[in-house]
Structure formats: C-alpha cells, structure tokens
Amino acid sequence: MNINDTFGITSYTASEDRYNNMKYRRCGKSGLLLPMISLGLWHNFGHTDDFNNARNLLRTAFDHGITHFDLANNYGPPYGAAEDNFGRIFQKDFKPYRDELIISTKAGWDMWPGPYGNYGSRKYLVASLDQSLQRMGLDYVDIFYHHRPDPDTPLEETMGALHHIVQQGKVLYVGISQYSAEDTARAYDILHKMGTPMLIHQPRYSMFDRWVEDGLLDVLEQKGVGSIAFSPLEQGILTNKYLGGIPEDSRAARDARYLKADHITPELLGKVEKLNQIATSRGQSLAQMALAWVLRDEKVTTVLVGVSKTQQLLDNIQALENVAFSANELQQIEEILT
C-alpha cells in the first residue's frame, strides 16, 4: 500500500449531516446501538491496496453515519496490515471522533507461528489483543470477538479470556463468530456466570447461506444477544456485477484467496439473474435488495458489508430506504433460492 499520501487527499472534517439519514438498531438487549450497515476491512485495506482509496472508504462511511468498523488480527494481506493501515488512517482522520466509533477486532484464526498464535487459548487471545491495539494505536477496542470455535480448548478458558480482557479495560464488549447455536448458548451461559454479557454474534448470512435460520437466530433472541451478518452480498455475487462476465476489477478476478471465479457457476448466475429482476421490480439494485432481505428480520442488528469503491457503499446505504418485503416477494425469492 502506498502510504505517501500527502498528495491528492485533503484533511478531514466529518460531515455535519452524518447522523441525518443512517438508521440504528439496538444490539440485542444491550445499551449499544449499531448502524444498520457496518463496514468490514477484510479486503481492500491490505498493504497491496490503495491507501487513499481505503481512506476515502472510511471517510465516506462515517460521513453517512456508519459508526462501526470491523477488523480482525489477520485482515490484510499480509496479516495485521488492515489494522496497521486503519491505525494510520485513524491517527490522520478519526482521532477526534473516537467516542463516535465502534471499532472491533478478533482473534481465532492462524496469526503467528507456533502453538500460541491460533485457535482459542487464553495465551493467544490476550497476546493478540495487545498486538491489535498496538497496530491500531488504540487504548481499547469496543468489541473483541473470538473469531471461530476451537474444538480442543475448553470453552471456559476461551470465554474466561474474553471476560479477563474486559476486566483489564482493553475491551468494552465481547462477541463470538461462527459458533453453532448450541455452542453459542453454552458460551453465553459461561460468560453470564462470570458477569460479562455476550453482546453480539457474527455469523455468515445471506440469501445464499441461511444456516443461521436453523436455530442460531432463535438462541440469540432468547438470550438477548445481537447479530452482525457478514458477507451479506456473498462477496459480491449477490450484486449485478457478475451477470455480464467477471469484471477485471472484481474480487473474483483480483483476489482468488476466498472467492474463486469457478465458484460463480452458470447455475448460480441463473438465480442471481432472477433475483435481479425482483430487485428491479422493487426499485432497488440487487445489492440493495440482498441487504434489505437480511435486515428484514429484526434479530439481525446490522449487515457487515465490504466495498472496494465509495460508490458501492453509497449504493448499499440506500438499501435502508426499503427493508420491508411483501409476502408475495418473499415467496418469489424463496422459490428462486430453493
């Protein structure tokens, strides 16, 4: 990433209108409101990406009331780079707005070599958080997640580590990601006994991946835990961008780490085409309808999008103008998806 950014980008003052149009939902039964659209830094914030573009994405988000930025220790490339670049941008643009921001990070996937840089031990989580704070230049993060379940570490130890970092004052709220409904209920109970509430769960949820409907959302509602749905656009497949082939500047063409071009099959595109027609009849882009569809259920607090261009973010924000679906629209979508 080119950080010689003294040219072509001016100093930043946040838009005075930033809270006029964004909508916020309460995160479970907590005191915390989250914007219905949140911005994730998994892609487009690495050292191989354009620093000024990354900076503009964050500015555009905040200018439109997106107060929540989601990171993880291993976002890059290389690992750590997204936190590093976010930290630089934070120092330049967002420091005066720290108390208006909800910044999250995570640990749970492989991060550094050896037995202490992966999964769910207390050793890994506590050390990783310290590294994340250092990279971002922050005293604390608002939300810290255990990034994925660890079948070999006792859940008491992992949840104990989350409780510990809250007690240390380095984290305000804790969450978990990718945990099953059953493990979520257990994790909630362990945290609850220690006196630390579970704020939020971060599952993958989109029209093409609906596993959360099979129990997880009900557990979250019973326990009063919020949810933030990641990859709600299925990494871009649930937009109209792949309908005419694979654009050169798309994730499928540029970055085959997680979205492979051969995953975008003619069968999948047939469904996307039909969904696109329903979106058009609703007066929305497919991206907007895909986000609205995830948000139709109030158990979802916010959708966590990624964007490579500011225009995509502006498109996505407009989804909030209509998140209601008629029974007929839902039925038509159901027929396409099943």
Ligand SMILES: NC(=O)c1ccc[n+]([C@@H]2O[C@H](COP(=O)([O-])OP(=O)(O)OC[C@H]3O[C@@H](n4cnc5c(N)ncnc54)[C@H](OP(=O)(O)O)[C@@H]3O)[C@@H](O)[C@H]2O)c1
């Ligand atoms: N907890 C976890 O395990 C986990 C895992 C994955 C992600 N996450 C979080 O979720 C966030 C979002 O994930 P994601 O990036 O996969 O989300 P996504 O919103 O499903 O996909 C984002 C991609 O879709 C395309 N896009 C977005 N808006 C568009 C629009 N209006 N029109 C056309 N294309 C559009 C862009 O791709 P192009 O690059 O092609 O333009 C963008 O990079 C991540 O940043 C991360 O914070 C968490």
